[in-house]
Amino acid sequence: MYGGESATQFAGATGYMGEPDASGMKPRASGGNQPNTMTPVTVKMIKGALDARASPDDEIKVNGMAIMNITLVGKVVDVQTKGSQVVYRLDDSTGQTDVKVWLDSDGPVEEIPRGAYVRVYGTPKAVGADQVIAAHTTESIRVITDFNEITYHLLEVIYASGYAAKVKSGGGATGVAPQSVYSAVQAAPNVAADGDMNGSLCDRVLFIVKNNPNGDTGISVLEVVEKLGGQFTDAAVRQELESLSNDGAVYTTVDEDHYQAV
Template sequence: MSAYGGYSKPAYGAQGGDDSGGFFAGGSQQGSQGGGGGGKSYQDESLRPVTIKQILDAEEAYAGADFKIDGSPVTQITFVGQVRNVNPQQTTITLKLDDGTGQIEVKKWIDGDRPDDALPTYEVDSQVRIWGRLKSFNKRHVGAHVIRPVSDPNEVNYHLLEAAYVHLYFTKGPLGGANGANGEGDSMFVDGGGYNDQAGGNASQANSKLSGCSAPAKKMFTFMNDTPGGNEGIHLNVITNSTGMSVRDVLTGADELLGQGLIYTTVDDETWAILEY
């Protein structure tokens, strides 16, 4: 299982992420459960930590093609930025973010099918982390799946170091590797895709995040952790039927676990898998 930037490849390797917040590749749903046919496969998805300058400089061979950064295809991205402007509307919220390397707009759609959803508020000059997909409709922007406030200022520094580390991997090869991107040996990168915390620090980080979660989120996470779901993950109906949790509790727990980076969506917005540390 490949990993880079501290995120294992199927980790946030959810299917796509268009502006509607669902994970779709190229604006059409990909990889439905048990489905066949062409299109981008689940294994082609990955999450890469980037800076806004890298987003703005990303190459697009033609409209609708995969973006490339450092010559490598980019599907989903994560970055940290400071809020410069907030434009809330009835069904969407648009933020202009600045990370010191550039500025870009981030758009997140509010799910109108969930009446309990409230339009989130973000303070100007606050820091947020984005998980989403790069878009070029009309102008280049990011369609966000998750927007999470940054409470620890060290996360900003950590992210910039992480983005630089992954950039060096793609441009210089893995640390200690003998054959560039395919090097092995004592490299911190594994499976040609990134780096992995071999000391087990990531597992401790997962436990620390889970300890601050609500009871429904912990119950959902425990069930998913004990139930192999494969790359396609576990659907909402399976979780409710197996645990006795209500649909509302599962959706609330899922939002919480997504925000903590403990799970990710796979074939649709109601199918999740655990981020493997």
């Protein structure tokens, strides 16, 4: 549903997507370490994730991935100041949650009025039946003035969720997370295993380079052109390979005419 190429750029640019890193670095160890990522969510998703835990010590999993930090966008429907903290009741159209903001010692922070849309960065917490979002700092809740941010956030929620599903389907079968987002894209069901005659030129070129039989020498541009059945010019294929090279998905080997997949 989303193009592999743009997906990669997006994941790399925002750092939201967690485990596989667009730069080709090894994914963070799953398990013991808390994932140090920022996941865009809805209240419904967080509530579901908190409820799904067998014990409060379990990690919180959204889209099948353990999460730590979340961001959400919602409307303030209630505000209460309790000593050193302000509790905002937020409605994001999927549900409501309290967001706790601990105040700095140096003076009061101006309260955000009811009815305002805000962006929140925080960590989900559950103490007994009490499930809240703890804002990271007093600056982690901010009033939205451009309402396109609501659209943007919710599209990002959908995107991140779809991306996570792809990563899961790519790495889940063997229990090993894919080493790069490109392998995730390749393993995803929407890229056909037979060289993908309907895919974009980029996907097809990458598929051919990945499946070349020449070992370390890589595959020549000419061979890629031939494998594409002469549908594309040498120049077009070369340009695509350079673009993939710039993205870090392929690299040149013995000369500028031979490419190998990462």
